[in-house]
Amino acid sequence: MTATLPTTLRLGTRRSELATTQSTWVAERLRALGHQVELVEIVTEGDVNRAPLASMGGTGVFAAAIRQALLADEVDVAVHSLKDLPVAPEPGLRIAAIPVREDPRDVLVARDDLTLGEIPAGGVVGTGSPRRAAQIEALGLGVQVRAIRGNVGTRIGLVTSGECDAVVLARAGLARLGRLDEATEVIEPVQMLPAPGQGALAVECRESDTALIEALQALDDADTRAAVTAERALLQALEAGCSAPVGALAEIAEDDDGSLVISLRGFVGTTDGSLELRRSHVGPYDRPEAVGRELARVMLQDGAADAIRKPDGPRTAAPQLRTETPIATEREK
Structure with a gap:
């Protein structure tokens, strides 16, 4: 175990504008607590490979290289978009802090200040997210959903160039980049639920660095x-x-x-809009894992497995509920 803090914390980050902005936000808060911090840029497969994320393994593409740097002691701290992290814990690492969340909703950036409902039938809406594609199709608007990749600027550029009538992005990313005024509509969750963890950051370090874990928990x-x-x-x-x-x-x-409770809403659907399942569950604040598992049980019982497919492959068999490896939560002391 490491019981002392390094003189300077090496904070690993992807090199994209959004990632460095998020990492700088965390670094500034650590500096305000009296720590010296330097940013260390790390190139991930998701930054250099422009193939669809699903074809590269989906979840974890952006996090793997940064986590490897942590485990190799090349950096001390990493900042991730929480929605990019696999749900299974990474051996040897600890998510020491999840700072206050930005607004998790999605937004539309469209030509002529259009809202999603105003895009004419046949219009092109760009997104790299199967979740967003499925919910757009479920709305039955008659638009074409086109798969896209790229950073925020690249995606918005598809609208200004006329290649897309609109693109869907996370509101949190635009807010952190100071570009929120470019959004033409904030899409309410009743139309489009965000990705799990969207808008939240995960601050991760080595499990053995006990002094650092304690410092990050602030x-x-x-x-x-x-x-x-x-x-x-x-x-x-x-x-x-x-x-x-x-x-x-x-x-x-x-x-x-x-008493405090957690109100959880979930969506599972198919990207062609043929299946849409929305359910909700309310449970105790101090049992968030149980709240999530209970909603999953209800959704699986109601047919969610029919919408969960492997990339470019057949539908998966109905999964069994997983109860091992609980995700830790702790009430603020």
Whole structure:
């Protein structure tokens, strides 16, 4: 175990504008707590390979190289978009902090200030997300959904160049880049549920660095951790990754007796819009994994497995609920 902090924390980040912006946000908060921090840029497969994410293995494409750098002691801390992390824990590493979450909703960036409902039939909507594609198709708008890749600027450029009538992006990314005024509509969850963990960051370090774990926990937000833990437990119990059209959003609310509860909504669908399943569940604040697993049980019982497919392959058999490897959550002390 490492009981002392390094003089300077080496913070590993992807080199994209959004990733470095997010990492700088974390670095500034660590500096405000009295730590010296330097950013270390790391190139991931997702940055250099322009193939569809599903064909590269989906979840974890952006995180693998950074995690390898952590395990090799090339960096001390890593900042990830939580939605990019596999739900299974990485041996030897710990998510020490999940800071307060940005607005998790999706947004539309469209020509002529159009909203999603105003795009004419046959119009082209770009997204690299099967989850978004499935929910757009389920709305029955008659638009064409086109698979795209690239950073925020590249995707918005497809609209300004006329290649797409609109693209769908995460609101959190635009907000962090200071480009939120380019969104023409914030898409409400009743139309499109976000990806599990969308809008949240994960601050990760080696499990053996106990002093660093304690220091990073100052950035943790208990409500955000509880919400995203429920969302990721749903994803884990469905045995689905980012290649599957799964959406989830958990919110913290007060029950009638004043106790805190987690209200979780989930979506599973097919990218052709032929199947759409939406369900919700409310459960105790201090049992987020159980909330996610219970909603998964209901969704599987109601046919969710029919929508969960392997990339370019046949439908998977109905998965069994997974109860091992719980995702840790902790009430703010």
